Amino acid sequence: MSLDEPGARYLAGLLERATGQQLAENRSWRIDAALGPIIRDRGLDGVTGLVARLVEGHDPALQAEVIDQLLNHETFFFRDAPVFRQVDVAALHALHGARAGSRRLRIWSAGCSTGQEVYSLAMIFAEAEGRWAGWTIDLIGTDVSPSCIRRAEQGVYSSFEIQRGLPVTQMIRWFDPDRDDWRVKREIGRRARFSVHNILDPAPSGPFDLVFCRNVLLYLTPERRRQAFQRIAAALAPDGFLVLGAGETVTGHTDAFAADPDARGLFRPAAGAARMRAA
Structure with a gap:
């Protein structure tokens, strides 16, 4: 469905009002692909029938489900593996x-x-x-999608989902069989906490030493992108690190961060980076 069609424009506006994210033309395929199951389950007359039901405003659960399904949930273990290596050898070091x-x-x-x-x-x-023995490591994951957070909290994945990013040896080492799926072992899951949160809202209680915000900002308007950078900057320690997606940058969007000259792909709070260069 093209975003030029009235129904698609309504759905794009609904998503942006609720989450701040835009449904660009190159993502309009999600309308048919993501909403098809909802339309079938509800017995609606295509996207037109779905939009008509939403316009009536009597079914908030349907609206929440539609918004959730229009979001891009793409992810996998160690996505962009070189980024994780850089984080390990540079930021965590x-x-x-x-x-x-x-x-x-x-x-x-x-x-x-x-x-x-x-x-x-x-x-x-x-x-x-051994390197981190005696340390307290807090890993906080947030997402605007309630369904994603429920799955993250469960920590249960199919073999296909795991093997997209992990070899079988790591799957067996860090996951336990759970019927036809696999569940993260307690020693992995105990470090993680998850909650529903929009990047445009005030950040979870900081300060954080490292923030991952990958492939999120590219769906925001320039104004909202600047707002998101402000939220992150307020939550990040002065000597902390920010990790963005491969197609994302701070250039032209914020003065709060600067590229780390010693670690490609990592960003530092601008004030802290200036102090380190002067030292």
Whole structure:
């Protein structure tokens, strides 16, 4: 369905009002693909019938379900593996020294979808147990989608979902069989907490040492993107790190962050980066 059609425009406006995210033309395929099951389950007359029911305004549960399904939930374990390697060898290495006194790290995955990013980070810490012995590692995952957060909290994934990013050896090491699926082991899951949250709202209680916000900002208007950067900046420690998606940058969107000259793909709070360069 094209966004030029009235029904599609209504759905795009509904999504943007509720979440701040835009349904761009290159994502309009989600209307048919994502809403088809809802239309069939409700016995509605296509997208036209669905929009008519939404316009009536008598079914808030339907509206919430539609908004949830229009969101992009794409994720997998260790998505963009070089990013995780860079985080491990650069960001976590620096933070290990900087936080040696408190021996605590707080990491926020904003737009965590169904939790694979958070559990990927948990595996990094678990596989370097000696290095992080005695440390308190808090992993907080948030997403605007309630259904995604429910799945993240359950920590149960199909073999296909796991093997998109993990070899079988890691699947067996960090997951237990759960009927036809696999559940994250307690030693991984105990580090993670999840909650429903919109990146445009005030951030969870900080400060955070590391923030992942990947492939979220590209769906926002420039004005809302600046607002999101402000939220992140307010929650990040002055010497912390920000990780964005491969197609995202701070350039032209915010003065609150600067690229880390020593770690490609990582960003630092601008004021803190200036102090470190002057030191």
